[in-house]
Amino acid sequence: MALFEARELHLRFGDRVVLENISLAFEAGCLSGIMGPNGAGKTTCFNVLTGRYRPDRGRVMFDGADITGRSPQAIARLGIARSFQLMNLFDEFTVFENVAIALPQTRKRGADPIGVAYGDAALVAEVHEILDTVGLGERVDQIAKSLPYGERRALEIAVALASRPKLLFLDEPTAGLGSDGRARLAELVHRLKGQVTLVVIEHDMEFLFSLADVISVIHWGQVIAQGSPAELRTNPWVKNSNLGKLA
Amino acid sequence: MRSGHRVPTLTPAMIAIWAAFATVPLWIEHIGLYQYLGVEILIFATYALAYNLVLGHSGLPSFGHGAFFGLGAYGFGLAQFHLVADLWFCLGAAVAAAALGGAIVAAFISHRRGIYYSLLTIAFGQVFWFIAIKSHAITGGEDGLLKIARLPARLGVVSFDLTHNISLFYFVLAVFVAVSLLLWRLVHSPFGRVLKAIKQNETRARFVGYDVWRYKAAVLVLSAGLSGLAGGLFAMAQSSAFPDVMSLHYSGYIVMMTLVGGGLVTFWGPVLGAIVFLLARDVIGAFTTGWMLWFGMLFVALVVYRPEGLGGLFLRPARAKPAAAK
Numbered sequence: 382m383a384l385f386e387a388r389e390l391h392l393r394f395g396d397r398v399v400l401e402n403i404s405l406a407f408e409a410g411c412l413s414g415i416m417g418p419n420g421a422g423k424t425t426c427f428n429v430l431t432g433r434y435r436p437d438r439g440r441v442m443f444d445g446a447d448i449t450g451r452s453p454q455a456i457a458r459l460g461i462a463r464s465f466q467l468m469n470l471f472d473e474f475t476v477f478e479n480v481a482i483a484l485p486q487t488r489k490r491g492a493d494p495i496g497v498a499y500g501d502a503a504l505v506a507e508v509h510e511i512l513d514t515v516g517l518g519e520r521v522d523q524i525a526k527s528l529p530y531g532e533r534r535a536l537e538i539a540v541a542l543a544s545r546p547k548l549l550f551l552d553e554p555t556a557g558l559g560s561d562g563r564a565r566l567a568e569l570v571h572r573l574k575g576q577v578t579l580v581v582i583e584h585d586m587e588f589l590f591s592l593a594d595v596i597s598v599i600h601w602g603q604v605i606a607q608g609s610p611a612e613l614r615t616n617p618w619v620k621n622s623n624l625g626k627l628a
Numbered sequence: 629m630r631s632g633h634r635v636p637t638l639t640p641a642m643i644a645i646w647a648a649f650a651t652v653p654l655w656i657e658h659i660g661l662y663q664y665l666g667v668e669i670l671i672f673a674t675y676a677l678a679y680n681l682v683l684g685h686s687g688l689p690s691f692g693h694g695a696f697f698g699l700g701a702y703g704f705g706l707a708q709f710h711l712v713a714d715l716w717f718c719l720g721a722a723v724a725a726a727a728l729g730g731a732i733v734a735a736f737i738s739h740r741r742g743i744y745y746s747l748l749t750i751a752f753g754q755v756f757w758f759i760a761i762k763s764h765a766i767t768g769g770e771d772g773l774l775k776i777a778r779l780p781a782r783l784g785v786v787s788f789d790l791t792h793n794i795s796l797f798y799f800v801l802a803v804f805v806a807v808s809l810l811l812w813r814l815v816h817s818p819f820g821r822v823l824k825a826i827k828q829n830e831t832r833a834r835f836v837g838y839d840v841w842r843y844k845a846a847v848l849v850l851s852a853g854l855s856g857l858a859g860g861l862f863a864m865a866q867s868s869a870f871p872d873v874m875s876l877h878y879s880g881y882i883v884m885m886t887l888v889g890g891g892l893v894t895f896w897g898p899v900l901g902a903i904v905f906l907l908a909r910d911v912i913g914a915f916t917t918g919w920m921l922w923f924g925m926l927f928v929a930l931v932v933y934r935p936e937g938l939g940g941l942f943l944r945p946a947r948a949k950p951a952a953a954k
Binding site for chain 2: 457471485602
């Protein structure tokens, strides 16, 4: 049984159908890719899967439990984290605090009105470990908004990793990155593969085809093709589309 | 931040501010002012600190906070008239009445943010103000509650008479010290850091697992309760409670005090704002009844040229820029 499953999701905004009978399954330990043209419904799909939108119908299952319509915070506490297409950080916090605030142990102490924040040495060590993982070990005391773009992308992933997720959704992680940044990010995602189940929306086909175990193609709010990168390269629809040319 | 977020419980600035306030009764009359002004400044400084918990530290633009100040004032007076004429009980009633009001408001608005949050706080503020005016049998309507006594502060076998302005000043100073210490600890606690995170990015806070609604509700209740404490002290100081402190323009005063003082960038900014506001009222007001025009112009000038407020003048330029000014 897959770690995460979406069954026949349907969502409309007004009279516009944005997701139509979307069914997806993400196996534990794998990197699943989602691709499709702009406006296809990929990010909306992510938003439904992570609780931002409630589907009109269909079910979302995680680890055997039905999480359809649960709030983002409830879903996050179950062990599902995500990054965002548009940068979504605590800009005024340092790199350290961006990660520290997202740790489950900080969250558990969140109602403490007089204690010391981040005073625990184990917590500090964990933050450093996560920052080292994403290559920001030397930036701990820097304010998040002052980081270069590529490092902000890495910090996004660090914040998501801080919740020690079982499943990590990355929404266009290479957006806005140059070739060096993409290479560094590919290396990071490659390192994370195996440690955490990953689902990545990506426009960069080279990036996705080199890393994904399985890819789903979404277009017009529907899943129009699914398979391994090799299978998709020979898929007639993908071959005839722009996506196929890129792949 | 390598070794965590340790902030001392007592700081030199904190002790200096408390000590400076403690000297006020010794010289305030020598500069042409009066003892009661010192009491008023301390009450509004306490109120402004409580208000800034919501505006400055949590980024929640509440524009109807006068309702909670007023609920505290009425809570103090009504508890004294109808329940027990004991200072501690009446101050507790002031806090409880305002916190209850805050809880009611929080239940309806904590899922909102930005302009919708502001508008709802204004609407609820007006509702409380209207109720206070119309409930003549309870609140005295526009005539207010009169003859509220300055109750003695009983501490076991010792009792302190607070009928004189100087003794009341030192009592209010003790409350101010306690509230400022509590708020200082709170804004640097895990709870305070979560509030700061929510202020910066509510969506991200939600997606890392924080129940944002609960935090926003809790901070409004807490701020309302402490504003009610200040309201209770105000009712005792002026021996009366009137609905006008719940009105929209009185709610605006606390926003002005907080922003002028620099509540968006400094912990002590609201205290500075309360001092400047009340001094402007009395000093400029001695020359012209249109003192608010001049203060309003100062407010506009600060918003345009120094959005971080007067408190920002004491900060290094890199730190002085508030999130709201981006």
